[in-house]
Amino acid sequence: MAQEHTHPGHRDHDDGDHDHSEIGPMDLRVRALETVLTARGYIDPAALDLLIDTYQTRIGPRNGARVVARAWADAVFRDWLLADATAAIASLGYSGRQGEHMHAVENTATRHNLVVCTLCSCYPWPVLGLPPTWYKSAPYRSRAVRDPRGVLADFGVVLPEETEIRVWDSTAELRYLVIPQRPAGSDHLDEQQLAALVTRDSMIGTGLAHAPGAAS
């Protein structure tokens, strides 16, 4: 097995100026694996390219942002999303791998939802894409169920003391999407403008939606 000098829960390259042209042992190992499996006829390298392209350009958190914006703008859709998230989300064109059984949970003035997978990295791919590194890390997975306010503080989020926190540990094949609270002052915005306020982290529960005008 190749040696890897990385640490759980930390970025692989903390220096921030990692040279991507450098060929490390893991680059060689993964390349060798691809070479051997291709020679065997077990994989189609063009399928690998397509898989990567799909999750880098087509399936990501902008999908989920559209779902949330629709729920904010359309009460009938919001009710459907809460009752049957898989069908409501599929109606916008998002379905499939790691989102076969969806469940939407809504933040309110008194209740904040947070999603975690303490056992691995379960995450709703069709609406949020691939999970970020921190979601798969030991600090997040260990603390989200025990000290969620501490985790939120790591993200710069401080909730009122009286807010109830509801944590969903994705231990089976259900996948959770948080509907963040619609920010104040967003009444005049259309769905596209609303979607721009919805961050990936707000749909996991580690963030809040942007206020209008504050979105970057």
Added chain:
Amino acid sequence: MTYRSHADLGGQPGHGRVQPEPEGELFHADWEPRALALTLAMGATGAWNIDMSRAARETLPDYARLSYYGIWTHALERLLLERGLLQPGEVDSAKPAAAPAPVLPRVLQAGDVATALARGSPTSRPGPAPAFAVGETVRLRRDGVPHHTRLPAYARGKRGTIAASHGAHVFADSHAQGLGEQPCPLYTVAFSGAELWGDDPGAARLTVSIDAWEPYLEQTT
């Protein structure tokens, strides 16, 4: 008990702060997207199922030291070696051995990627009716098991409430062991923070749920 998962992290102290990252930042080395795609493509061949791959990952002795895509890559090699789909030394030499290769049920071709991703692998199945009702109090099984399971240690022996009932789903424990799907009722079970963590400061005004198959549940007496 010889089965040991290194992945059951819920509630463990000492792992430090979470390090947030910007939304578009998914990979930290050029090999990572390739490792992801290799894992997905090999998973699509049907040579193993998702529960077998989770079992292969969580029992890697180096689990705590590896990055997440490192875990995926090492587990992929292990799954391939265990099934004779890869020969020892092949990856080190980057040369396929001359030995005849077993034939796989399927190969994921580029033209099938979009369809395969859109279809996914639903786990709901016809199965037995649920024995527990929403609102009922249950106790989670106290003992550990010598195989892959999805009952996290922090919930074992704890009392919770059935918050939702999801019909029958493929049972991860048997599926991971190659014992078939054995569908059984799946529930969302909610626990108070105090039940899980006592008077931990973080446990106030906290409810945590897990998704649990019926064999994990016991009646409270």
